[in-house]
Amino acid sequence: NSLTVGLIPADGIGREVIPAARDAIVAVQQELPPLKFIDLLAGWDTFTRTGTALPSETVRALKDECDCALFGSVSSPSRKVAGYSSPIVALRKELDLYANIRPVRSVSADASTPPTTDLIVVRENTECLYVKDEKLVNTDNGKEARAIRLITERASTRIGKIAFELAKARPRKAGTGSNCCYFSDLLQLVTIIHKSNVLSVTDGLFRESVRAVPVAANGKFDDVTIEEQLVDSAVYRLFREPQIYDVMVAPNLYGDIISDAAAALVGSLGVIPSINAGDNFVMGEPVHGSAPDIAGKGIANPVASIRSAALMLRHLGYSSPADKIDKAVNDTLAPGKVLTADLGGSSSTSEVTKHIMGLIEAQ
Numbered sequence: 336n337s338l339t340v341g342l343i344p345a346d347g348i349g350r351e352v353i354p355a356a357r358d359a360i361v362a363v364q365q366e367l368p369p370l371k372f373i374d375l376l377a378g379w380d381t382f383t384r385t386g387t388a389l390p391s392e393t394v395r396a397l398k399d400e401c402d403c404a405l406f407g408s409v410s411s412p413s414r415k416v417a418g419y420s421s422p423i424v425a426l427r428k429e430l431d432l433y434a435n436i437r438p439v440r441s442v443s444a445d446a447s448t449p450p451t452t453d454l455i456v457v458r459e460n461t462e463c464l465y466v467k468d469e470k471l472v473n474t475d476n477g478k479e480a481r482a483i484r485l486i487t488e489r490a491s492t493r494i495g496k497i498a499f500e501l502a503k504a505r506p507r508k509a510g511t512g513s514n515c516c517y518f519s520d521l522l523q524l525v526t527i528i529h530k531s532n533v534l535s536v537t538d539g540l541f542r543e544s545v546r547a548v549p550v551a552a553n554g555k556f557d558d559v560t561i562e563e564q565l566v567d568s569a570v571y572r573l574f575r576e577p578q579i580y581d582v583m584v585a586p587n588l589y590g591d592i593i594s595d596a597a598a599a600l601v602g603s604l605g606v607i608p609s610i611n612a613g614d615n616f617v618m619g620e621p622v623h624g625s626a627p628d629i630a631g632k633g634i635a636n637p638v639a640s641i642r643s644a645a646l647m648l649r650h651l652g653y654s655s656p657a658d659k660i661d662k663a664v665n666d667t668l669a670p671g672k673v674l675t676a677d678l679g680g681s682s683s684t685s686e687v688t689k690h691i692m693g694l695i696e697a698q
């Protein structure tokens with residue numbers, strides 16, 4: 336019995352924040368099986384040095400030796416580079432990590448005040464426009480670019496199941512003294528995000544497949560209410576009344592955009608964790624990118640990565656050590672004294688990390 340964690344810092348601030356996530360896991364190790372960490376390569380830098388962004392050894396080690404992994408961030412170029420393709424997108428596919436789960440929660444100044452934003456974006460992780468089936472054609476009228484958007488019943492159904500399971504496992508919002516939920520009688524809620532008024536075939540299939548999940552579940556999800564929201568107005572309402580959302584389930588591209596938007600509500604991308612989960616593997620990953628504007632300065636916020644480590648442990652069933660990490664993070668953010676610059680503070684990555692580790696050890 337052991338827990339082997341693959342570490343893939345990749346590029347930019349990934350190299351500064353993944354060590355902090357590792358420290359957090361080490362800090363709770365007495366509640367975990369014997370730990371082993373394996374350092375693995377991937378990313379743009381790896382590509383420029385070796386000609387591949389995702390070495391086959393990395394994939395092999397993840398599959399054969401690791402129980403889970405932490406991924407930092409890659410610096411993918413916006414232009415097309417021959418031979419390069421994003422390793423994170425490839426890893427999600429390779430390991431069939433079909434669910435990207437992104438909790439977004441605002442920090443309250445004191446424990447008795449409920450957070451105004453407390454939601455989870457459940458993003459389908461393997462298809463939609465991110466199948467990257469793009470084509471450039473020269474026509475008589477100039478260049479024409481086309482992309483395939485793939486939506487399958489199978490992938491939509493399995494992401495729908497994850498959304499309902501999460502909603503069912505969430506603390507009930509009303510009746511617990513908290514008033515997060517806009518509709519006080521909606522205790523657990525799944526909101527399906529789509530645009531099937533325009534894309535009636537693709538988004539229509541997504542919507543129908545998710546809606547079919549509770550129908551097929553023989554009453555298991557009877558307590559969970561289903562709502563729908565078109566993606567554009569979903570973003571609008573997210574900014575005006577974030578408290579109306581609980582679990583939001585979306586196809587890949589919408590989910591990507593909504594979760595970055597939700598990050599703005601709680602102050603910074605630097606605090607939003609995620610996991611990429613499949614039936615057999617889980618990979619923690621901060622939602623942010625490689626942040627080239629601040630990389631190398633030692634000022635990146637380590638919280639997103641530390642929380643990703645907690646989320647990963649929780650997914651693996653280690654909820655007590657995950658709670659410890661989350662509590663230490665919240666107790667660091669709430670007083671607002673030891674913060675990185677993205678949250679208006681002046682502490683460094685290592686100062687924030689040290690402070691959080693101190694609070695874990697004090698528990």
Ligand code: NAI
Nearest residue numbers: 408409410411423604605623624625626628629635636677
């Ligand atoms: P980004 O998330 O890297 O940065 C957006 C802004 O947020 C920047 O001002 C950055 O300084 C700030 N920020 C992000 N994380 C932070 C942290 N932990 N602490 C403090 N500030 C933080 O997004 P951007 O600029 O659009 O992309 C930069 C590169 O990252 C691109 O090459 C992109 O392809 C890549 N990227 C990679 C992702 C991944 O590995 N999964 C996800 C998103 C972007």
Ligand code: MG
Nearest residue numbers: 591592595622
């Ligand atoms: Mg993104």
